[in-house]
Amino acid sequence: MLDIIVSVLTRTIVAGTPLLLATLGEIVAERAGILNLGIEGLMSTGAVTAFIVTFATGNPWLGMLAAILMGTLLSSLHGFVCISLRANQVVSGLALTMLGLGISGLWGKPYIGRPLPERMGRLNIPGLSDLPVVGKILFNHDWYVYLAIVIGIAIWFLVKHTSMGITLRSVGENPKAAESQGIAVIRVKYLAVMTGGGLAGMAGAFLSTAYSGSWNEGITAGRGWIVVALTIFALWRPGGAFLGAYLFGGIFVLQFMLQPLGVSPNLLAMLPYLSTLLVLLIYGLSKSGQRRMSAPATLGEPYVRGGR
C-alpha cells in the first residue's frame, strides 16, 4: 500500500512539472494583459525541438535551451500580431496552437519510435535522496522538477516583491497609468509574452526529453489547454500555480491508475476543467472573493499608445 502511495505522489510531482512551468509562463503573460491560447502549440513545438536537438547532440541541456528559444520565438509572433498589430488575441492564440501542432507533427515524423540516446539526468542530493519515502517522493527527480520549483519561487518573488513585478502587474491592470509613469508598455508586454512562450517551450522539452524519452505525435495530450484553465484556477498567482499544477498532475496520474479498475479516464480528464469552474463558482459567490478572483483588468485588450 505504501508503495502505491509513494508511487502516486512521486509521479504526481513529475506530472505536475510541465503544467507548473507553462502555467507560470501564462501567468506572466496574462499579468501583462496578453492572453495566450497558443500554449498547446508552443509546448509541442518545444517538445519536438528539444527532441531533435537532443537526438543530434546527445545533450538534453542543449535540447532544453533550444526549446526555450523556440518557444520565445514563436510567442513573439503572437506578440507581434496582438501587441503591434492589435489583432484579436483569442484568434491569434488559436492560430498559434494550430501552427505549433503542425510544426511538431512535421518535424517529428522521422523520429517516431526512435528512442533518445540520452535523457535529462536525475539530480542526486546526497543524504536527502536516500531518505526512506520522502527521499523517493521529493528528492529523486530529474533536473526539470527542481528547475520548475526554483523558477516558480523566483517568479512569485519577482511579481510580488520587486519593482519589476509592480511594473508587470500595472501594465496588465492599467497600461495608461504605466505609460504616464514612463514605462515602455509595449516592451513590457513583449517581454512578458516571450517569457511565457519560453516557459511553455521548456515544459514541452520536459515531456519529450525527460518524461517520455521517445517521440510520438500528440505528446502534449491537451496539457496546453489545462494550463489555460490552470491559470484561472490559480487566480493569476504563482502560488496558486504550484497548488493547481500538482493537483492537476495528481489527477493525470490517477487517470492511468484507476483505469484498470474501471473508472472512465474521460471522467478524470474532465476534472481540471470542472475544478476550475468550481473555483470560479466558490469565489464568485462572495463579494470579496469576486474581487480577489478578477482577471488582470485589461486582459485581452489591445493597447494603443496615446489613444483614448
Add this chain to the structure above:
Amino acid sequence: MNRILCLEMRGISKSFVDVKANRDINLTISSGEILGLLGENGAGKTTLMNILYGLYRPDDGEILVNGEVVKLRNPKDSMRVGIGMIHQHFMLVEKHTVLENIALGYDEAPFFFPQRTLRKRIWELSAQYGLDVDPDKPIWELSAGEQQRVEIIKALSRKADLLIMDEPTSVLTPQETEELFDILRKMSSGGHSVILISHKLEEILNICNRVMVLRKGLLTGEARIEEVDKGKLAVMMIGRQIAAAYPKADINPGDVVLEVTGLDVDSDRGLPAVRHLSLQVHRHEILGIAGVSGNGQQELVETITGLRQPLSGSILMKGVPLDHADARKAHTLGITHVPEERIKYGIVPNLLLYENSVLKRHRDAPFSSWIQMNYGAIKDHAGKLVDSFQVDTPSINVRVKNLSGGNIQKLILGREISGGPELLVAAHPTYGLDVGATEYIRKQIIELRDSGGAVLLISEDLDELFMVCDRIAVMFEGRFMGQVTPESCTVEEIGLMMTGSTIQEE
C-alpha cells in the same frame, strides 16, 4: 539637477487626424506661479499639457527650461526635468496599494522590496504638505480626494517642480477643493509652480496668479488675475457673457409623475445605500438632489431607471408600478436617463454618431420597421439632433468616442429629451463641461420642465441646484436630511445638511 525657474513653450502645434488641437501656442511660467488654463471643451488644453508631459510629441515648436531647449520624448524625460502631471482621469492602478502606485516607474525605488523604502518618503511628504493618506490601502477603497492626494504625492516624490493639474476639482467636494488649494498654496510658496486647468471660473480667480485662454487650438487671451473678473473670463473663453440666472416660466407644479415610497436599496458591496426613502416629482417641476456623491444617489438613480433591484418599497410612474429592475419598462413608461458615467453608460463609443442618436428607441417606428432598420429616418433624426442641440461634430458619420466630453453630453441630452419624456433623470449632467455647454444644458433642462416634463436632477454643484431647481432635497447616507426651496434656504445651510445635520423641520 537645477530646479525649474522658468519654463517656456514656444510655437507649439499639434494636429490629430481630423483636428488641429494646438496652433502656434506660446506659454511661460516661472517658479512660484500658479497659472490657470481656460478654454471650452475641445479647445486643446489637455493636448497642450500632454505635450509638456511628454505623452504627445508636438508637430512643431520647442520647450525651454531655464532658457535651454529640452527634448521631452516621453514622461520619463519630463519627470527628469521636473514636470509632474495629474490627469483628468486619475492614472492609478485600482487594485494596487498606494505604495505600489507610487513605486510604479519610480527611478529611486529599489528593485527589491520597493514598498518598504518608499514608506518613509511618503511620510515625509505627507507631513510637509498635509497630504493625509494610508500608504497600504488599495486605491479602490479611497475617495476621489484621497486618490488625488496619492497623485500629488506621486508627483512630488519624483521631485516635480512644475505640477500640471487637469481639472483636479471636478471630482472633489467643496471641502476637498479647499484642502487641495491649501496644498497648492503651500507648494507655490515653496517655489513650485502649478498649471491648473478648470472650468470653474471662481476657482481660477481664487487661486491663480495669471490666466491663459485657449480657443479652438489657438491662444486667444492672457491676463494677470487682478485684471479680470468672472464676466471678463467668460467673454475671453466663449466670446460672450454667461447668464447669472436662468429664466423659468412661472408655473406651479402639476400632477404627480413619479412617486417613490419607502425605498430600500443595497449598494454593490452589499451595504444599505438608500434607506427607506420617499419622494415625489410633479409635472412642471425640477427636483434637485444635493449631497456628496456616494451617499446613495447613484443607487437611487439606478433603481428609478430600472437598472437595479430594490430590496423593498414602491416606485409608481404615473400610477404604474415599476417593481422589477427593468430598464425597458422604465423607458416605455416615459423615464429617460442621463447617466453619471456618460462614456460607459450613455453611449456606445465605437458606434457612429447617428447610431448612438437612437439608442433605446432603435426598435420603435420610425427607426425600424418589422425586421429592418430604417437608416434614412435614423440619419434624419441624428441630423436634427446635431443641429438643434448644437453638437459640434464634423459629421454624423463619426465614431462618438472622438467627440469632446461636452459634445457627447449634448448628444446624450438631446437624445433623451427629444422623445418628449415624462420624467428625465439627470445625474451630474454638467460634470466636466465648459461654461458655454453647461449653460446650454441647464437651459434645456429648464425648457423641458416648462413644457410639462418632470425632472430629477442629481448634482454636487450647489450653484447649479440653486439656479435650476424648484425644490432641493439633501441626501446623506441614504436618507433625505430635508427638503427645501431655493428661495427659503442658503447655500451654507444646504452645505451643513450635506454633512448630516438636520436643521430644517420637515
